Amino acid sequence: MAKSLQTSEPELLKPGVKAPVQETLLTPRFYTTDFEAVAQLDISAYEPELRAIVDELRADYNRHHFVRDSEFEQSWEQIDGETRGAFIDFLERSCTSEFSGFLLFKELSRRLKNRNPILAEAFHCMARDEARHAGFLNKAMSDFNLSLDLSYLTKNRTYTFFPPEWIIYTVYLSEKIGYWRYIIMFRHLESYPENRFYPLFRYFESWCQDENRHGDFFKALLRSQPQLWNNWKARLWVRFFLLSVFATHTLTVLERVSFYRSVGINPYEYNIQVIENTNETAARAFPVILDTEHPEFFRRLEECSDINLKLAEINSSKSPKIVKFFQKLPLILSIVGHLLRLYLIKPIDAELSREAVF
Numbered sequence: 001m002a003k004s005l006q007t008s009e010p011e012l013l014k015p016g017v018k019a020p021v022q023e024t025l026l027t028p029r030f031y032t033t034d035f036e037a038v039a040q041l042d043i044s045a046y047e048p049e050l051r052a053i054v055d056e057l058r059a060d061y062n063r064h065h066f067v068r069d070s071e072f073e074q075s076w077e078q079i080d081g082e083t084r085g086a087f088i089d090f091l092e093r094s095c096t097s098e099f100s101g102f103l104l105f106k107e108l109s110r111r112l113k114n115r116n117p118i119l120a121e122a123f124h125c126m127a128r129d130e131a132r133h134a135g136f137l138n139k140a141m142s143d144f145n146l147s148l149d150l151s152y153l154t155k156n157r158t159y160t161f162f163p164p165e166w167i168i169y170t171v172y173l174s175e176k177i178g179y180w181r182y183i184i185m186f187r188h189l190e191s192y193p194e195n196r197f198y199p200l201f202r203y204f205e206s207w208c209q210d211e212n213r214h215g216d217f218f219k220a221l222l223r224s225q226p227q228l229w230n231n232w233k234a235r236l237w238v239r240f241f242l243l244s245v246f247a248t249h250t251l252t253v254l255e256r257v258s259f260y261r262s263v264g265i266n267p268y269e270y271n272i273q274v275i276e277n278t279n280e281t282a283a284r285a286f287p288v289i290l291d292t293e294h295p296e297f298f299r300r301l302e303e304c305s306d307i308n309l310k311l312a313e314i315n316s317s318k319s320p321k322i323v324k325f326f327q328k329l330p331l332i333l334s335i336v337g338h339l340l341r342l343y344l345i346k347p348i349d350a351e352l353s354r355e356a357v358f
């Protein structure tokens with residue numbers, strides 16, 4: 001089971017630095033794992049594929065991409081009100097999750113250096129990419145007179161322990177869903193440039209290729225471990241992680257409709273598009289994927305989001321804790337009920353279509 005580790009005593013934030021949002025189930029997490037078990041993974045069955053991906057990562061196609069051009073050099077005071085708040089929230093969430101990837105990959109690369117050189121180099125290159133992504137987002141925050149103190153975050157966030165198998169499932173999914181999130185937004189703003197209120201969005205096309213390569217590395221790593229896809233237990237875990245990632249995505253997007261509307265995106269359609277594409281992509285790695293075309297699939301996810309908004313309302317009310325608890329309990333049970341029903345929808349076998357998909 002997951003356990004949480006606190007690495008050190010909380011420190012005070014430097015003045016002028018944005019306090020991180022309160023950690024909830026939906027905020028991006030920081031992870032740690034069993035590094036010894038990762039070092040011992042036998043990757044020989046997929047070594048040529050993994051070496052080819054490491055060559056790609058080493059080529060570092062985006063090394064000149066994350067340079068701020070002259071369009072950034074202006075005042076951004078015209079982005080105000082709800083749009084400004086929603087955009088800053090988007091930047092902070094994205095920066096935290098990119099930075100979380102950096103910390104995990106950096107630690108993996110450090111611990112595997114003398115044990116598993118192929119994996120160590122892959123993690124080294126992916127840490128390099130994530131550091132760039134996080135840094136670029138943090139620079140964007142500074143245009144709004146804010147920044148995240150990343151060393152404060154490193155020391156004070158809770159680290160969640162995931163065994164290597166869970167790390168492989170979840171990081172694979174988060175890289176691929178990251179790819180789809182960035183590319184769908186990029187393509188939309190390419191068609192409607194009048195909605196592109198800040199130059200960051202122009203960088204998403206090459207940026208998401210980094211996430212795509214990271215996802216491909218995790219796909220090869222996953223396929224190199226037959227126990228992660230060739231048995232009934234793996235099928236149950238895969239369904240669990242797909243559903244967790246899709247439910248988190250739905251709740252996160254629909255909690256921030258004002259941000260998506262500010263760039264002219266319908267958040268409901270965007271959520272569906274991201275999930276459908278990620279699910280389809282996951283068929284290349286996972287033994288099963290979810291039946292997103294089932295009539296109950298998005299209906300139940302969206303109902304979870306409605307309930308989540310009611311929970312947020314209760315949380316921000318001034319009622320005593322005990323009252324809040326009894327107000328929230330039936331709502332939480334209702335979300336659990338929806339998720340259970342979604343989990344039980346018959347999945348789609350991806351192994352059968354594997355040859356066709358590749």
Ligand SMILES: [Fe+2]
Nearest residue numbers: 098129130133
């Ligand atoms: Fe990234």
Ligand SMILES: [Fe+2]
Nearest residue numbers: 175210211214
């Ligand atoms: Fe990534």
